[in-house]
Amino acid sequence: MQHALNTQAMPFETLCKETTAAQQELLSLPVIQKAMKGDIKTSTYVAFLTQAYHHVKHTVPLLMLTGSKISHQDEWLRTAMAEYIEEEIGHEKWILNDITAAGGDAESVSISDPAFATEMMVAYAYDSINRIGPLTFLGMVHVLEGTSVLLATHVANSIKTSLSLPQKAFSYLYSHGDLDQDHQKFFEDLINKLTEEQLSVVIKSCQRFYRLYANIFRELPTS
Numbered sequence: 001m002q003h004a005l006n007t008q009a010m011p012f013e014t015l016c017k018e019t020t021a022a023q024q025e026l027l028s029l030p031v032i033q034k035a036m037k038g039d040i041k042t043s044t045y046v047a048f049l050t051q052a053y054h055h056v057k058h059t060v061p062l063l064m065l066t067g068s069k070i071s072h073q074d075e076w077l078r079t080a081m082a083e084y085i086e087e088e089i090g091h092e093k094w095i096l097n098d099i100t101a102a103g104g105d106a107e108s109v110s111i112s113d114p115a116f117a118t119e120m121m122v123a124y125a126y127d128s129i130n131r132i133g134p135l136t137f138l139g140m141v142h143v144l145e146g147t148s149v150l151l152a153t154h155v156a157n158s159i160k161t162s163l164s165l166p167q168k169a170f171s172y173l174y175s176h177g178d179l180d181q182d183h184q185k186f187f188e189d190l191i192n193k194l195t196e197e198q199l200s201v202v203i204k205s206c207q208r209f210y211r212l213y214a215n216i217f218r219e220l221p222t223s
Contacts, residue, residue: 011199012191015142018203022210026147029217035155038162040222044158045133046104047220049095050099051130052172054114055144055216057092060085062137063128069134077134080190084141087183101169116216124212133138135198138203141187143213149184153177 009017025173026032034040067081096106114122121140128136156173159165 009194010168010192011124011194011196012188014202015147017206019142019206019210022207023143023146026210026214026217028145029214031217031220031222032079032151032155036151036158038158040159040162042102042163042165044220044222045163045165046102048217049099049102049104049172050109051114051115051118051220053092053095053099053109054112054118055122056095058125059082059091061158062125062129062140063088065129066134066137069129076193076201077190081207083186091172091175094175098169098172102163102165115216115219117212117219121209121212121216122202123210128208132205133201135194135201136192138187138202139207142191142202142206142210144149144185144210145187148173151177161197174200 002065031040031044035044063081064084067078070078070081095112099106099109113119115218125137125140129185133206154177156170160167160170191199
């Protein structure tokens with residue numbers, strides 16, 4: 001049964017409230033709890049970066065697809081997607097550099113296949129943009145960026161210390177951490193301009209992407 005949205009709240013506030021349960025389910029996963037305490041092996045961190053590479057390399061293509069599907073009545077949204085593209089170009093290369101700095105084989109990662117859960121999240125991103133509409137991609141953005149703002153800096157600090165890895169092994173996490181407030185503010189302002197109908201699409205998409213993203217963490221090797 002669908003809940004009526006709280007029209008008294010700002011759209012971004014509503015988005016966060018309606019997806020809190022899905023977010024908490026993700027954050028409660030054992031591998032994330034261990035990472036926050038610095039209690040993971042380097043191999044698990046490299047495995048995380050490997051899957052991050054496999055979905056981050058699709059960010060710009062997904063943004064391009066999203067922009068192409070936006071109606072001319074929402075030209076401001078297409079402009080926002082163009083700004084995102086400028087921000088996101090090349091981030092997958094940062095991840096490969098982090099893998100090298102952490103002692104992993106970046107070249108092997110770049111030609112490897114994604115894990116099943118990662119492939120399914122990426123596949124759903126393309127599918128939902130084409131089948132449902134471009135605003136579904138904003139659900140994915142909220143999951144990835146919102147989770148990063150909450151966790152990335154804390155996790156990077158914890159495992160950098162426990163694994164004795166250099167600062168340059170954490171460029172991806174630090175760049176997407178709580179220091180990235182401008183990026184988060186840009187997204188919040190964007191969401192606050194959506195209509196109630198548009199917001200409903202983003203909320204539903206966000207709930208699905210939380211589940212898909214959680215599955216990637218469930219598949220990470222921890223021993």
